[in-house]
Each structure stands twice: as structure tokens, then as C-alpha cells.
Amino acid sequence: MPILKKISALSKPMSEKVISQLKYPDYRNLLGTREQVKEHLDVLIQAWVKKREDKIVIMVDELDRCSAGTIVEFFEALQLFLPVESIIHVITINQEAVCYALANSNMHFFDTEIVSNKDKLAFGKEYLEKYITISYQLPHSQNLENYINHLLIDQSENDLNYIFRDSEKKALVEIITEINNSRRINPRELKKII
Known part of the structure; x- marks a missing residue:
């Protein structure tokens, strides 16, 4: 038996002997x-x-x-x-x-x-x-007055207690509406402005 094993080992090509002795890295772990x-x-x-x-x-x-x-x-x-x-x-x-x-x-x-x-x-x-298949933009309302009025109300007290006087509110609505005509303002930006 040992002689047969030795003969079969000698009959293997050298490349097969070298390859069998090499340790390959675990490529799966190297993929990250x-x-x-x-x-x-x-x-x-x-x-x-x-x-x-x-x-x-x-x-x-x-x-x-x-x-x-x-x-x-x-x-x-x-x-x-x-x-x-x-x-x-x-x-x-x-x-x-x-x-x-x-x-x-x-x-x-x-x-x-x-x-x-x-x-x-x-x-x-x-x-x-490349990433977005279906794009949907929320409709943009040109009349921001109701939302602005809602933001100007002091929510901590009650809905009738305004932080701003009526003349100040009116001026803010006009200014923000004018800005919105040239550059669309989203609700988050509107809160920051106020």
C-alpha cells in the first residue's frame, strides 16, 4: 500500500502538488x-x-x-x-x-x-x-396665509393669544408670499423664518 501511494504521488503533476500545499485566503471574509x-x-x-x-x-x-x-x-x-x-x-x-x-x-x-x-x-x-423610479412631488399651495397664521399663534397659551400684532402678521404674510413667488418655500423653512 505505501508503495502504491508513493507511485500515485509521483504521478501527480507538479502544479497540482504545489496548489494542494497552498492555503487560499477566505475570500468570502475579504469581501467585507x-x-x-x-x-x-x-x-x-x-x-x-x-x-x-x-x-x-x-x-x-x-x-x-x-x-x-x-x-x-x-x-x-x-x-x-x-x-x-x-x-x-x-x-x-x-x-x-x-x-x-x-x-x-x-x-x-x-x-x-x-x-x-x-x-x-x-x-x-x-x-x-438612477435611483428613483417613481417621483412624486407634493402639490404646492400658493396661498400660505392660513399656515402662516397658524404658525403665528402662541400654542403654549391658547389659540386666541397671538404673538404678533395684526399689522405685523399682515406684513409677514406679504413678505413671505413675495419671497415664495420667486423661490418656493417649504413648511420647514417657513417655520424657521417665523
């Missing part, structure tokens, strides 16, 4: 967190989704309030989840803020050092189209 997340996600989806038509909805809110770097990282990470048909993503954003953040973080795509806001917005919108 991204691949591990993908594996865990597959396991979770198999556990959660019983029927093919069942869906998991992931809601992302206030992304526009994050730093530009975090916004870019979010969309890079989102690539991991996009191919998964069982997951629906709902992302609520102030599109302008996200577009500027994406453009400012990707200045190497522009030919010049000075980039106009129009170009940044165009770049950001094009970038978002």
Missing part, C-alpha cells in the same frame, strides 16, 4: 461588510416574505438634513438593496438640497472649477433618476 449585509438581507427576506407578491417597505425620511457625505453614502449603499424585488423604498427629500449635496460631493464630474447652481441641480436630478 457589504457582502455580509447582502447575505443577511437574503436570509431575512426569505423569513419575512412568504409569498412572491409580499413586499417590505423601507421608509427614509429627512435625508436632505444629512451631510453631503452621508447623502452620497446613502445612495451608494442603496445600490445593495435595489436589485431586491421584495423591497420597496420610499424616500422623502427636499430635492433641491439633495441635488446640491450630490453635486458638491461629485465636483470631479464637472469640467470647470466654478459650477452654477443650475448645473448642480441638473447633475443632482440626473443622479437621482
Whole structure:
């Protein structure tokens, strides 16, 4: 028996002998967190989704309030989840803020050092189209007076106790309406102004 083993070992090609002696690294562990997340996600989806038509909805809110770097990282990470048909993503954003953040973080795509806001917005919108399948913008009401009046009420006391005099309220409504005609103001910005 030992002689037969020795003969079979001698008949193996040298390349096979060398390869069998090498220790390969565990490439699966070298792939990193991204691949591990993908594996865990597959396991979770198999556990959660019983029927093919069942869906998991992931809601992302206030992304526009994050730093530009975090916004870019979010969309890079989102690539991991996009191919998964069982997951629906709902992302609520102030599109302008996200577009500027994406453009400012990707200045190497522009030919010049000075980039106009129009170009940044165009770049950001094009970038978002890669990730957002169905876009929906909330309707924008041109009459802000009721909302402004609501914000001007001192909620800590009662609805009739106004912080501002009527003349001040009227002036604020006029100023904000004028600003809104040239630049759309969202409710969060309106609160900050008041």
C-alpha cells in the first residue's frame, strides 16, 4: 500500500502538488461588510416574505438634513438593496438640497472649477433618476396665509393669544408670499423664518 501511494504521488503533476500545499485566503471574509449585509438581507427576506407578491417597505425620511457625505453614502449603499424585488423604498427629500449635496460631493464630474447652481441641480436630478423610479412631488399651495397664521399663534397659551400684532402678521404674510413667488418655500423653512 505505501508503495502504491508513493507511485500515485509521483504521478501527480507538479502544479497540482504545489496548489494542494497552498492555503487560499477566505475570500468570502475579504469581501467585507457589504457582502455580509447582502447575505443577511437574503436570509431575512426569505423569513419575512412568504409569498412572491409580499413586499417590505423601507421608509427614509429627512435625508436632505444629512451631510453631503452621508447623502452620497446613502445612495451608494442603496445600490445593495435595489436589485431586491421584495423591497420597496420610499424616500422623502427636499430635492433641491439633495441635488446640491450630490453635486458638491461629485465636483470631479464637472469640467470647470466654478459650477452654477443650475448645473448642480441638473447633475443632482440626473443622479437621482438612477435611483428613483417613481417621483412624486407634493402639490404646492400658493396661498400660505392660513399656515402662516397658524404658525403665528402662541400654542403654549391658547389659540386666541397671538404673538404678533395684526399689522405685523399682515406684513409677514406679504413678505413671505413675495419671497415664495420667486423661490418656493417649504413648511420647514417657513417655520424657521417665523
